[in-house]
Every structure is written in C-alpha cells, then in structure tokens.
Amino acid sequence: QVQLQESGPGLVKPSETLSLTCTVSGGSMSGSYWSWIRQPPGKGLEWIGYIHYIGSTNYSPSLEGRVTISIDTSKNQFSLRLNSVTAADTAMYFCALSGGGPSDYWGQGILVTVSS
Amino acid sequence: DIQMTQSPSSLSASVGDRVTITCRASQGISNDLGWYQQKPGKAPKRLIYAASNLQSGVPSRFSGSGSGTEFTLTISSLQPEDFATYYCLQHNSNPRTFGQGTKLEIQ
Numbered sequence A: 001q002v003q004l005q006e007s008g009p010g011l012v013k014p015s016e017t018l019s020l021t022c023t024v025s026g027g028s029m030s031g032s033y034w035s036w037i038r039q040p041p042g043k044g045l046e047w048i049g050y051i052h053y054i055g056s057t058n059y060s061p062s063l064e065g066r067v068t069i070s071i072d073t074s075k076n077q078f079s080l081r082l083n084s085v086t087a088a089d090t091a092m093y094f095c096a097l098s099g100g101g102p103s104d105y106w107g108q109g110i111l112v113t114v115s116s
Numbered sequence B: 001d002i003q004m005t006q007s008p009s010s011l012s013a014s015v016g017d018r019v020t021i022t023c024r025a026s027q028g029i030s031n032d033l034g035w036y037q038q039k040p041g042k043a044p045k046r047l048i049y050a051a052s053n054l055q056s057g058v059p060s061r062f063s064g065s066g067s068g069t070e071f072t073l074t075i076s077s078l079q080p081e082d083f084a085t086y087y088c089l090q091h092n093s094n095p096r097t098f099g100q101g102t103k104l105e106i107q
Helices: none
Strands: A003-007 A018-025 A033-039 A046-052 A057-059 A067-072 A077-082 A091-098 A104-106 A110-114 B004-007 B010-013 B019-025 B033-038 B045-049 B062-067 B070-075 B085-090 B102-106
Touching: A003 A091, A003 A104, A018 A033, A018 A091, A018 A110, A033 A067, A046 A067, A046 A077, A057 A067, A077 A091, A104 B045, B004 B085, B010 B019, B019 B033, B019 B085, B019 B102, B033 B062, B045 B062, B070 B085
Parallel strands: B010 B102
Antiparallel strands: A003 A018, A018 A077, A033 A046, A033 A091, A046 A057, A067 A077, A091 A104, A091 A110, B004 B019, B019 B070, B033 B045, B033 B085, B062 B070, B085 B102
C-alpha cells in the first residue's frame, strides 16, 4: 500500500518561500505522475501541478512563475516550492499520486499559514 | 483551461434517497474524469475513475457515467456516512481542473 506524507513548515512569512516535501513509502515512484493540490480554508480544491518520475513538470498557469516541483527518486521524495507567498497562499497542501488509472493515493495534508 | 461546472453546489437529502451530481466540461474530455469524496479535515478519497469505474473498496451504491462533456455521479441509496463534499477532476488536459464541489447535507 502506497503512503504519502507531507512535511514542512506550517507558518511562512509573506514574500518568503513555501517549501514542502512529500515522502512516498510502500511503493516505487517509477512510471507515475506525482501531484500537489491545495485547498484554502473553507474552499474547493486547486491543482498546483505535477512531476513525472523522469522529471518533466506541468504547473497551473495561475501559479506558473512562482512554483517549482522537483523529485528525488533516490529518497522517494518530491517537493514543492512556492515563491513570494501572500495570505492567499494559506491553504491545506496535499501531495498525491493521482491520474487516470486505478491507483490514487493522497497524503493527509499539511496546513500552511502565511502570516507575519 | 478546461472549466468543470459542477451542480448543484449543495444538496439536502435523506438516508435512503437516490442522488445525482453532475459535472459539465467546457470541452470534450473523453472519459478522463474522476469523482472524489471529501469529509471535513480529511484528504479527498476517489470513488470513481475513468468516468465509470468503481475504485477498489468503494461501495457499489456509488456509480459514475458519462463521456465527452457531461458526467454524473449517482449514489443509489444514501447512507449516513455519505454526507460529505464531492468533487469531479478532469485529467484530459493540463492544467487539471476540479469542479467547485457539491456539499451533500442531511435533510
């Protein structure tokens, strides 16, 4: 059973960089797309982007220019960096293996608050 | 971007009711759609993939249908644990996009 776990700071100052890591256990990262999704408090889900295990990425246009997703298959981890954050980036951040096939796994989520 | 319009945004129903939630895509997405259930404080859980395939372990009262631009999620007989928020997600083209959600409440 694949499990994902987000980690990182729960509080980030405005204008700084949000950095999160997702650790994957119970399975290989090969052949899959690894995603980040976020959910502001009380609101709906927003897809941030994904990275393929070979390193190709795709990002939401609304965040492109501020977001970077990277992968380290040797550590079974992938990461999210979001620059120049504002209060609007306050959200629950989820990492996920989510695509068209039968496999679909999500982390429990991590709440990141942007505040001084 | 493909817009996913989900309706209704909220729904009140009773245990035992049959309910249907709809997602409409702004352009054709074949069957590249999944349905998710989310309970407060929890990660979304996928119920249906490829528009009509039941995720392993999900009760058979959940079903999905549709292709192209119109999709439905049906719960044949509501159970108390089904009261939650439901989302569709298209993965036909990037960026992937979610519907805005349907909150299913107890009547």
